[in-house]
Amino acid sequence: MAQWASFVAVGDSFTEGLDDPRPDGQGYRGWADLIAGVLARDRPEFRYANLAVRGRLFDNIVAEQVPLAVAMKPELISFAGGGNDALRRSFEPEVLIGRFDRTIEKLRGTGADVVLFRWADLAGRMPGGKMLRPRVDLLNTAIETVGAKHGAHVVSLWDDPEFANPRLWGIDRLHLSPAGHRRVAAHVLTELGVACDPDWLAAPAPPEALSWMSRTAADAKWATQHLAPWVKRRLTGRSSGDMVTAKRPELAPIIEN
Numbered sequence: 001m002a003q004w005a006s007f008v009a010v011g012d013s014f015t016e017g018l019d020d021p022r023p024d025g026q027g028y029r030g031w032a033d034l035i036a037g038v039l040a041r042d043r044p045e046f047r048y049a050n051l052a053v054r055g056r057l058f059d060n061i062v063a064e065q066v067p068l069a070v071a072m073k074p075e076l077i078s079f080a081g082g083g084n085d086a087l088r089r090s091f092e093p094e095v096l097i098g099r100f101d102r103t104i105e106k107l108r109g110t111g112a113d114v115v116l117f118r119w120a121d122l123a124g125r126m127p128g129g130k131m132l133r134p135r136v137d138l139l140n141t142a143i144e145t146v147g148a149k150h151g152a153h154v155v156s157l158w159d160d161p162e163f164a165n166p167r168l169w170g171i172d173r174l175h176l177s178p179a180g181h182r183r184v185a186a187h188v189l190t191e192l193g194v195a196c197d198p199d200w201l202a203a204p205a206p207p208e209a210l211s212w213m214s215r216t217a218a219d220a221k222w223a224t225q226h227l228a229p230w231v232k233r234r235l236t237g238r239s240s241g242d243m244v245t246a247k248r249p250e251l252a253p254i255i256e257n
Contacts, residue, residue: 004076004113006047006251007036008069011061011080014117015052016247019170020181027247031176032078034185038196039076040254047251049074053244058082058096062103065246070110072251077107078115078188086135093135097142104150114152115188118143120163122174153191157184167204179204 009015009032017030036048049072051065061081069077082100085091107114118140122132140158147154157163160183166173168180176184186200 004039004074005043005045006072006074007032007039007076007078008048008072008074008251009036009050009052009078010065010069011052011078012056012084013052013054013175014083015050015078015080016054017050017052017181018054018175019172020176020178029178029181031181031184031188034182034200035078035188036254038185038189038194044253046254047074048248048254049246049251050248051246052080053246055084055244056081058085058099062099066103066106068249070106073110074112074251076115076192077110077112079104079107080117082139083119086132086139091135093138093142097138097146100142101146101149104146104152108150108152113192114150115191116143116147116152116154118154118156118158120157120160153188155184155187155191157187160187162203165203165206167206 015030015032017028017033020029020031021027022029032050032052033048036046036050040046040048049069051068053065056064058081061079066079082096085096104114104116119136121136136158140156144154144156146152162168162183163180168177168183169175170177170180182197182200183203186196189196
């Protein structure tokens with residue numbers, strides 16, 4: 001039986017659950033919800049909160065979500081942030097890494113177990129991959145170092161080659177598909193020493209390779225539907241998370257549908 005009676009998830013769209021729609025169509029599920037469901041089995045006292053909001057930058061996560069998570073005094077906390085910062089030209093890795101160290105020290109200081117993530121490689125699927133790759137390398141090195149320093153659990157998605165499979169990602173190429181979220185949940189539970197459904201690690205077959213013409217057409221469609229709106233938000237100072245609030249802002253029991 002899992003040892004944690006409470007779990008708080010902190011972060012951005014990765015932790016909110018995009019792009020894993022709930023079976024009832026009401027918002028997103030995602031890996032954190034899946035983990036909470038497993039940890040809650042046969043434990044009526046279990047409580048779960050998910051404070052993550054899509055589009056949040058690292059400093060927003062620390063300012064808005066971390067104090068709430070600390071005040072809840074959970075036994076398990078997941079923290080994932082910095083990915084949105086790495087996509088911006090203003091990215092300052094040394095500053096972010098220093099704040100990351102202090103944040104994890106604060107979370108671990110509560111006595112909670114903390115789960116961190118080394119990011120999967122997005123460079124091969126995203127424009128500007130040559131710029132993004134060294135930033136991800138810096139963040140992943142820092143996450144591993146800080147995790148070891150403070151005794152956190154580090155889940156390395158980078159070391160799983162299956163995340164190169166496009167079927168583990170949504171149509172925007174940035175957020176995980178339902179299969180991707182299940183795989184992340186399986187990795188987290190394995191790191192925590194908790195058994196999970198083995199099907200969660202069953203990777204789907206990769207799609208057939210496209211011809212140059214089909215690939216170019218797909219890239220153009222993606223740029224119109226996903227890249228252009230993202231660029232527009234950057235230029236206008238908006239975020240995908242504007243007007244979005246946490247889906248589970250308080251520690252509460254898991255209610256099965």
